Amino acid sequence: xxxxxxPATGTEMKEIEEVSLSSTARIYxxxxxxxxxxQGKSVSERLAYFQSLRLLMAxxxxxxxxxxxxxxxxxxxxxxxxxxxxxxxxxQHIEKTAEASLNRQSQSTPVLFWGKKSYIEYMARGTVxxxxxWNYPLQLSLIPVLSAMAGxxxxxxxxxxxxxxxxxxxELLFKESRFPDQIVQVAQGGKExxxxxxxxxxxxxxxxxxxxxxxxxxxxxxxxxxxxTLELGGKDPMIVFEDANLERAAKAAVWxxxxxxxxxxxxxxxxxxxxSVYQTFVRxxxxxxxxxxxxxxxxxxxxxxxxxxxxxxxxxxxxDALNKGAxxxxxxxxxxxxxxxxxxxxxxxxNVNQEMDIMKEETFGPVMPIMPFDREEEAIELANGTSYGxxxxxxxGDMEKxxxxxxSLVTGNAAINDVMLTVMNPNLxxxxxxxxxxxxxxxxxxxxxxxHEKSVMTDSGKRNxxxxxxxxxxxxxxxxxxxxxxxxxxxxxxxxxxxxxxxMKASK
Numbered sequence: 001x002x003x004x005x006x007p008a009t010g011t012e013m014k015e016i017e018e019v020s021l022s023s024t025a026r027i028y029x030x031x032x033x034x035x036x037x038x039q040g041k042s043v044s045e046r047l048a049y050f051q052s053l054r055l056l057m058a059x060x061x062x063x064x065x066x067x068x069x070x071x072x073x074x075x076x077x078x079x080x081x082x083x084x085x086x087x088x089x090x091x092q093h094i095e096k097t098a099e100a101s102l103n104r105q106s107q108s109t110p111v112l113f114w115g116k117k118s119y120i121e122y123m124a125r126g127t128v129x130x131x132x133x134w135n136y137p138l139q140l141s142l143i144p145v146l147s148a149m150a151g152x153x154x155x156x157x158x159x160x161x162x163x164x165x166x167x168x169x170x171e172l173l174f175k176e177s178r179f180p181d182q183i184v185q186v187a188q189g190g191k192e193x194x195x196x197x198x199x200x201x202x203x204x205x206x207x208x209x210x211x212x213x214x215x216x217x218x219x220x221x222x223x224x225x226x227x228x229t230l231e232l233g234g235k236d237p238m239i240v241f242e243d244a245n246l247e248r249a250a251k252a253a254v255w256x257x258x259x260x261x262x263x264x265x266x267x268x269x270x271x272x273x274x275x276s277v278y279q280t281f282v283r284x285x286x287x288x289x290x291x292x293x294x295x296x297x298x299x300x301x302x303x304x305x306x307x308x309x310x311x312x313x314x315x316x317x318x319x320d321a322l323n324k325g326a327x328x329x330x331x332x333x334x335x336x337x338x339x340x341x342x343x344x345x346x347x348x349x350x351n352v353n354q355e356m357d358i359m360k361e362e363t364f365g366p367v368m369p370i371m372p373f374d375r376e377e378e379a380i381e382l383a384n385g386t387s388y389g390x391x392x393x394x395x396x397g398d399m400e401k402x403x404x405x406x407x408s409l410v411t412g413n414a415a416i417n418d419v420m421l422t423v424m425n426p427n428l429x430x431x432x433x434x435x436x437x438x439x440x441x442x443x444x445x446x447x448x449x450x451x452h453e454k455s456v457m458t459d460s461g462k463r464n465x466x467x468x469x470x471x472x473x474x475x476x477x478x479x480x481x482x483x484x485x486x487x488x489x490x491x492x493x494x495x496x497x498x499x500x501x502x503x504m505k506a507s508k
Contacts, residue, residue, distance in 0.1 A: 001015040001016065001017055002015060002016040002017075002018055002161055002164040002188060002189075003015055004016060004070075004071065004164055004165050006070045006071075006073065007072065007073035007304045007305060007306050007307075007308075007342040008069075008073035008295075008303055008304040008342060008343070009296060010342075013070060013165065014165075016164040016165070016167070016168055016188055017188065018188055018189045018190075018193070019187040019188055019189050019193055021189075021192060021193060021196045024187075024193075024196045024199075024200050025200060027185055027187060027197075027200075028127055028156070028200045028202070030182040030185065031127040031154035031155075031156055031183075031185060032127060032154070033182065034154050034180055034181065034182035034183045035124065035126060035127060035152070035153060035154035035183070037180060038124075038149070038152055038153075038154060038180060038183050039124045039152035039153075041152075043098050043099045043102050043103060043150065044099060046098075046149065046150060046152070047094070047095050047098060047099070047150070049177060049178070049179050050091050050094055050095055050150070051091075051095060052178065053091060053146075053173060053174070053177040053179075054088055054091040054092060054095070056173060056176055056177050057084065057087065057088050057091075057173065058088055061080060061084065064080075064084050064138070064169065065077075065079040065084060067165050067169050068083055068084070068137065068138055068166055068169075069303070070165060071137060071163040071164075071165040071166045071306075072134065072135070072137065072163055072166075072260075072303070072306045073261075073296075073304035073305065073306050073342060074260050074261070074303040074304075074306070075298070075300050075301065075302070075303045076298055077298065078259065078260060078303070082136065082139070082259070082260070083136050083138045083139045084138060084139075086139050086143070086423075086424060086426075087138055087139050087142045087143060089424075089426060090143050090146065090426045091146060093427070094146060094147070094150055094426075094447070097444070097447075098150045098447060101444045101447045102122045102150065102151055102447055102448070102451065103122075104119050104120070104121050105119060105120045106118070106119050107119055107120060109457070112467075112486075113457070115459065115460065115463070116457050116458060116459045117457070117458045118455070118456065118458075119456050119458075120453055120454065120455055120456070121453075121454040121456060122151060122448060122451040122452070122453060122454070123152075123451055123453075123454050124151050124152030124450070124451060124452075125151075125153055125203040125227075125450055125451060125452060126153060126154070126202075126203035126204075127153065127154045127155070127156060127202050127203050127204075128148040128153045128154070128155050128156070128202060128203065128204045128205075128206060128450055129155075129156050129158070129197055129198065129202035129204070129205045129206070130144050130148065130155055130156070130157045130205075130206045130207075131158045131194055131197075131205070131206070131207045131208070131209065131217070132144070132157065132158070132159050132160060132208055133160050133209045134160035134162035134163040134306055134307055135263040135264060135265075135306065135364075136260075136264075137159060137163040137166035137167070138166055138169070138170070140208050140231075141157055141159055141166070141167075141170055142170060143441070143442070144206045144208075144229075144441060145157055145170075145184060147441060147446050147447050147449075147450060148204070148206070148450040149183065149184070150447050150450075151447055151448070151450045151451040152451075153203075153204070153450055154182070154183050154184075155183070155184045156185050156187055156202065157170065157184060157185070157186050157187065158186075158187045158188075158189065158193060158194050158197055159186065159188065161188065161189060161190045162306060162307050163306070164188050167186050167188050168186070168188070170184075170186055171184075171186040198217065198220050198221070198226075199220075201224050201226060202226065203226070204226065204227050204228070204229075204449075204450060205217060205221055205226055205227075205228045205229075206228070206229045206231075206441070206450075207228065207229070208231040208232075208265075209231075209232065210232065210233055210362075211232045211233050211362075211435050211436075214230040214232045217230070218230060218438070228438065228439070229437075229438065229439035229440070229441060229449055230437045230438045230439065231265070231430075231431060231432070231437045231439075231441070232265075232390075232432060232435060232437040233362040233364070233388060233390070233435070233436060234265045234266055234267070234269070234362060234388050234389075234391055234432065234436050235269050235270060235359075235360065235361070235362050235363075235386045235387075235388040235390075236266055236267060236268055236269050236270070236388075236390055236391040236392055236393075236411075237268075237269075237270045237271075237272060237382070237383035237392050237393075237409075238252075238253055238256065238268045238270065238271045238272065238392070238393045238395070238419065239272050239373075239379045239380075239383055239392070239393070239394045239395065239405060240253075240271065240272065240273040240274065240277070240281060240395040241274050241376075241379075241394075241395060241396040241397075241398070241401070241402075242274040242276045242277045243396055243397040243398055244277075244396050244397060244417070245395075245397065245417070246277060246280060246281055246284060247284065248395075249281065249395045249417075250281055250284035250285050250288060251288060252393070252395075252418065252419045253268055253271055253285055253368060253419075254285060254288045254289055254292070254346075254368075255419065256268030256393070256419035256420055257269070257271075257346070257366065257367070257368035258289070258292065258301075258302060258346045258366045258368070259420075260303075261302055261303060261304065261305050261306075261344065261365065261366045262314075262346075262363065262364060262365045262366040262367060263305065263306060263307075263310065263365065264364075265362075265364075265390055265391075265436075266390060266391040266413070266423060267363075267364070267420075268368065268393070268419055268420075269362065269363055269367075269368075269369075270359055270369060270371070270382075270383075270386075271368060271369065271370045271371070272370075272371055272372075272373050272379050272382050272383065273370060273371070273372055273373070274372070274373060274374070274379075275372040275373065275374050278370075278372040281370070282329065282348075282350065282370055285330075285348055285368065285370065286329055286330050286348060289330040289331070289346050289348055289368075290330055292346060294343060294345065294346075302343075302346065302366070304341075304342035305343070305344060305365065306342075308342065310365060311342070311344065311365070313364065313365070314344065314363055314364070314365030314366075314367060315334045315337070316357075317357045317358045317361065317363050317365075317367070318333075318334055318347065318349070318358065318367060319334050320356060320357045320358065321349055321352060321356045321357070321358040321369070324353075324355075324356055325351055325353075326349045326350065326351050326352045326358070326369070327349070327350045327351045328347060328348070328349060329348040329349065329350050329370075330345075330346065330347060330348035331346055331347030331348065331366075331367075332345050332347075344365060344366055345366070346366040346367075346368070347366060347368065348368050348369075348370065349367060349368065349370070350369075350370055352369040352370070352371050353371070354371075354382060354385055356369075359371070360386050360387075362388065376401070376405060379405070380405060380408045380409065383409055384408075384410050387434055387435040388432070388434055388435050388436045389409075389410045389411045389412060389432055389433030389435070390411065390412055390413065390432040390433075390436035390437070391411060391412070391413040391414065391420065391422070391423075391432075392406070392411045392413070392415075393414065393415045393416070393417075393418065393419045394406050394409075394414065394415075394416050394417075395416075395417055396416075396417070399416070402416045402417070403416065410433050410434060411432075411433055411436075412430070412431045412432040412433045412436060412437070412440075413428075413430060413431075413432075423442070425442075426442055426443070427442075427443055428442060428443055429441070429443040429444075429445050429446060430442040430443075430446070464508075465507045465508065466507070467500070467503045467504060467507055469507065471506070471507075473506065474502075474506040475503050475506050475507075478499040478502040478503045478506070479499070479503065481495060481496075481498075481499040482496055482499035482503065485499065
């Protein structure tokens with residue numbers, strides 16, 4: 001059984017039954033049977049279930065936010081705005097776009113294949129394994145689950161064992177929405193269950209989590225030639241130029257660094273500020289940080305950390321920075337932390353440098369290191385100076401400059417004069433560069449990644465032969481003329497037509 005403990009209060013809640021390792025084969029057998037019927041439904045028929053789910057979720061916002069709050073320790077308002085709302089919005093997006101994205105797509109056909117038609121069909125892969133994390137346990141589970149289902153797949157979801165209440169909630173939502181039995185199966189358990197589910201060779205794996213675990217999954221998937229999407233970590237930079245709206249930029253930095261107690265792959269984990277406004281920016285950030293309310297009430301800004309092991313990672317990085325000369329401008333030093341509490345006061349670190357772990361490795365906690373820069377080129381070099389490339393933001397009143405800088409950043413996502421924005425737009429693909437992941441989801445391609453693309457060309461079948469078929473006798477010279485007059489420097493359609501007729505004559 002999985003024990004569920006509210007990380008903010010330490011209260012032990014109900015236990016959730018784990019799936020036995022011996023049952024993984026049966027899970028996939030059930031998925032395979034359910035998928036056959038589900039794939040046979042049209043996209044519009046599948047979407048009727050999606051609408052039921054959306055309406056159900058919209059009617060249960062209090063219950064959903066209460067469960068996520070209890071499971072993660074984040075404020076209920078944050079659960080509502082950043083975990084629940086994006087799912088409901090995404091379902092509505094799928095309802096509007098899935099048919100256009102997944103139905104047959106007509107394609108142009110080269111003129112040499114005159115009389116033929118071309119199109120692409122999207123065919124379900126089969127059974128998709130989705131392994132989701134604990135920081136946004138509803139959003140980062142349901143969006144890939146629903147994306148896979150829209151294309152006709154069955155889904156096996158292994159939610160994080162850290163937030164099993166949300167996993168159980170997802171199971172109940174699909175049941176109450178009357179989705180077909182076994183089309184979504186929620187398999188609750190730890191790392192060993194995840195390994196067992198991968199060994200059963202699903203048709204596709206979608207993983208959200210750490211780089212370390214992502215590499216392990218990719219290695220196993222490669223051995224079995226299983227396609228994957230990996231959504232991994234980030235060390236996201238924020239670049240603030242002297243001509244930026246500093247009031248707005250400071251508020252964005254505080255929210256971007258500390259929302260969900262910094263447990264966001266797109267968190268603002270490094271802030272680079274042009275030296276001429278550095279001190280002004282720091283003062284604004286200090287004041288805003290110290291005014292944040294932390295606790296468990298509906299009015300608080302920050303909740304607790306969710307996973308105890310993550311506190312140790314944050315502690316080690318902060319201690320490393322302080323030992324190397326960093327200065328704490330807000331928050332408490334680790335020696336003053338309450339070891340019995342899951343709450344960490346938000347921290348602002350100054351006098352940092354690029355060699356500190358806090359500036360290189362993903363922190364995933366409420367820490368904002370701020371570092372000055374002088375030139376645009378220097379800011380770009382600093383921002384690109386890690387192995388991650390998930391998200392970034394650039395702040396300037398000069399849009400031309402901001403867009404120029406964004407174009408130079410090695411990142412999968414970026415915002416100008418805003419933070420963590422692109423993931424909230426279901427029309428935009430989301431994913432990382434470098435160690436931040438492989439593949440994209442959201443948007444049109446977020447539906448199509450869960451499908452095989454089947455390319456089809458058709459002919460009426462009325463002609464007895466084709467120009468490229470045997471025999472080749474007498475075809476070389478007119479072929480040469482045809483290709484030169486069609487594709488060479490001097491186009492000559494009259495000569496091309498004559499060559500084509502000669503080839504057809506030789507084909508009879």
